[in-house]
Amino acid sequence: MFDHYYTDEMDAVNAKFEAQKIAFAPLSFQAAKALRNLGILELVSKSRKKGITVKEIADKLNLSEYGVSVLMEMGLGMSIFKLKESTTEDLIYTLSKVGFFLLADDMTRVNMDFSEDVCYQGADDLEKSIRTGKPEGLKHFGNWTTVYEGLSQTSDQFKKSWFGFDHFYSDLAFPEALPIVFEKPVKRLFDIGGNTAKWAIQCCKFKSDVQVSIIDLPGQTAVAKENAKKAGFENRIDTISCNVLDSETKFPEGANAVWMSQFLDCFSLHQITKILTKIYPAVNSETDIYVLEPIWDKQRFEAASYSLQATSLYFTCIANGNSKMYRYKELKDAVEAGGFHLEEAHHNLGINSYSLLRFRKK
Template sequence: MKKELSAIDAKYEAQKIAFGPMYFQAVVALRELGILQFISNNRKGVSIETIIEKTEVSEYGVTLLLEAAEVLGVVEIEDEIVKITKVGFFLLKDEMTRVNINFMNDVCYLGAKSMTESIKNGKPEGLKVLGDWPTIYEGLSILPEPAKTSWFEFDHYYSDNAFPEALKIVFRKNPKMIFDVGGNTGKWSFACCKHDPNVNIKILDLPVQLKVAKANATERDLLDRIDFHPINLLDRSQEIPQGADVIWMSQFLDCFSKEQIIQILENACNASSENTTLYILEPFFDNQDYPAAHHSLVATSLYFTIMANGNSKMYRVEVMKDLAREAGFEIVETYPLIGDSYHTILECRKRA
């Protein structure tokens, strides 16, 4: 059983939420001004006076930010000597933390004020701070910097680590034609081509995304093995073509509402033969080994609300299985937390 908080502790937790945005930006400033890195470089501790001198930040600025960092447990201060803590170490050195901070700061922060309107209207009302698109996906290739870099680093961080193990699973049956649905920049398709010199790929995505994928494929001299099929899967008149041995959806379905997922999967089911395998790769938030991953994935749902499309989220694993079954698939096998990743693969076949 969880220990019940005292009223004093509960009030303190409430203040963490109330002032959360300020403390977040204090950490960003500590990092961007080089203060946190300088403290980290001096493991035995460094005086506040030296920090002011070497970072060339004002006494006011250094004092202010260090007081916030001490409250957060990012640094320890004793007799004017500052040392970095384990929390501070992770803020500086941990890739997951770096990617998440940049994504929140560069992509989500300014739009987060529109959370209430986004929930009420079912639209990503915060997206207007980045550009004038109905969803973020139309604008991915032309996002302003640094949002563009931070978005793609976030997306790739939460998928790339799964690819080595995913390739082993997908290629067990030696597929000759893979449809990469929502192929984005083409990373999965390129990994497939490298893994098996005989496989051919068809990337299905919005036209604006295919332009990026095609340019990347051209760079890699893969145009003879990768085809490009423009499609808007929210348009019921646009059908996934026949002929795939494998239909692959990597971190794709979490970009849609339940109703849209069923529509997309029905489309895939109609395109499938008895020999087609559908693989769904997703980081399901209720299927994680560590609380940091669960915490991050639930927060990602809020990004979908305010910035992406206003109606999608990260899902529980059983919810996705039920949606696949409703669309006409059976779940053949579940591969939980493959490799060094946060991802589960659902292997699906068209129901006979």
């Protein structure tokens, strides 16, 4: 945990400023997005140390000086721009470090697109979601109980930002997870929540004799099957369509390893234990159960913890109404309550500090 989670050292002047940032957060978010999407950040970046005026930006981008001025002034307040000392009447803007990250940092881009295309409208229903325990914001996209039921039917823009977000985070941890999982011989691996088959395909490329079964909802297994075929692995990757929460769902037997990446965060702690209780009879004492998750109290950087804390709210108002990004102990305890015990934990996988946890039957 970061030290300042325990202390309150900020002076009142700065604390009041922080409170205003929250009070105006919807507007500042939209301003930053407009600065990025209208090409203003890029133009200011290209002006380098020389800097650029509102008039120059307005002329180059064919926008009104009024429109550019309100965005630039808010950007100055948000520390996206810095002013250059000048003798002229006009303010001369340069790009700050914050502006650089908004323009060029992948994590910031992926988070902003996800906030805009997946979360923004539904965030207005957050309070209601907390009261009802349902993802009240999901109705903006379709009439589903969870986002996973409708994922394959959402708009291209929604899918682009949802998958961009999902893949950005887990993809970076996969290369470091592969040698750990395949340290021991794995002939058959079950990938629960295997989604687009990204992990399954990487397993097949990494190990020439592994067979992977993807277990997921029907909309996702159809896409996974297609992707496995395109990658030339249709004989080594099969799919099993099911809802893991249905009472009739039984997990197949015969896996040396069970893999769940960014999967358990789709469920409440109670449901996590229930899923593990279902896996229990399908595995033996030699089967390794792998859980790959970004855990907010295991992050090296505050920006990463903050991203995860914010992602939890997406689960509340859009995804399902009852899950979140977990703390290490609560996640470990929920899995262990299903009849397993933790064998090893690797933290800090990939640049986003994923945790890879290996469990076995008690």
